Amino acid sequence: MVRKDFFKIQTWFFEYVNGFTSDDQFIRQNYTLKKEHTLRVCDNILTIAGELSFTSDELPVAEICALLHDIGRFEQFQQYRTFMDAKSVNHAELGLEIISRYRVLDDIDPVEKAQIRNAVAWHNRAALPDSQDARSIVLAKMLRDADKLDIWKVVTDYFNAKNKIKNEAIEFSLPDTPGFTPAIYADLFKNGIVKTAHLQNLNDFKLLLVGWVFDLNYNISLQLLKERGYLDAIRSVLPQNEEINRLFIHVNDYINERLN
Ligand SMILES: [Fe+2]
Structure with a gap:
């Protein structure tokens, strides 16, 4: 992926996500939670990619997988006030719909586009699908690890916080x-x-x-x-x-x- 395409997608991400705000502190807090989570998942996936010897051309593809994996979370929370997919919508599927709606990946190489879409689609599944697409599988595996590492951070910070304000969205009620x-x-x-x-x-x-x-x-x-x-x-x-x-x-x- 060329740098120009990477920066264009990154710019879209910030414009889109920063458009979510609310007078309600509970809602605002959970938008911020997902935005900050996403940025740390980007850091995590780059660390994993470094260990797997990704080249400078390959790194942006991995980073975009992380940047877009939870893009469905914002509309999910706006509409349903929950992050529980079972009580609302599959946030990965919603994310793919948003990526299509805003033509986020329309300018990049179609093979890379398919890989990123697969990683987003598979990141929250109970198990990875039986796919012949080895590259999509690697990206999805990296994303699933990077995501888990940050969810551990979010929930352990939350559970161990002194003077914690209860957040039902983290505790799943x-x-x-x-x-x-x-x-x-x-x-x-x-x-x-x-x-x-x-x-x-x-x-x-x-x-x-x-x-x-x-x-x-x-x-x-x-x-x-x-x-x-x-x-x-x-x-x-x-x-x-x-x-x-x-x-x-x-x-x-x-x-x-x-x-x-
Ligand atoms: Fe995530």
């Missing part, structure tokens, strides 16, 4: 009741990914975040997860008991095995 769902806990020992539909309370959501570690694609992502201490931060807001200790032993063993 789940009740903060004691304990957790045994089936979710058991799945994590089979290195399984927790399904959003199975969440009963906030602790289940925290367990889902722990389980994301099994869906990381690249060692650099596991390393960044370790360095940034996100799992310790989640652990500190889960019940302090023997079951949770056992879970974190399992998860840390898994990470160390993959890194060695």
Whole structure:
């Protein structure tokens, strides 16, 4: 991708996103949350791309995947006041519709355009599709890791904040009741990914975040997860008991095995 095209898309992004504002502080706060999230996902994907030896021509394609992956979030929140796709719309599909509507990728190489659209479409799926398009798969894997790394940042900052103002959009309106769902806990020992539909309370959501570690694609992502201490931060807001200790032993063993 040529630099001129990259900057044109980046300029469009800021114009589009900065157009979302509101008198309502709750709405404004969540627009800002997604804008800042997106920019950090761009940083994360560039770090991963560097580790995978992307060339200077390839880096902008990866960065545009990150820049556009959540572009559907703003209209989603404007219309439904939630980030829960199940209660509103699939934000990746909405994002693709917006990319088409504003002709965001119409001037770039059609192969790169298809790769970026695939990465956006696949970033929030439970699993990657069975595609023969190896390049789209790599970009989607990078994006999924980069996205998870930043969602861990957002939620751990939130859970560990002193004087926190409750944000239902981050907590998915789940009740903060004691304990957790045994089936979710058991799945994590089979290195399984927790399904959003199975969440009963906030602790289940925290367990889902722990389980994301099994869906990381690249060692650099596991390393960044370790360095940034996100799992310790989640652990500190889960019940302090023997079951949770056992879970974190399992998860840390898994990470160390993959890194060695
Ligand atoms: Fe995201």
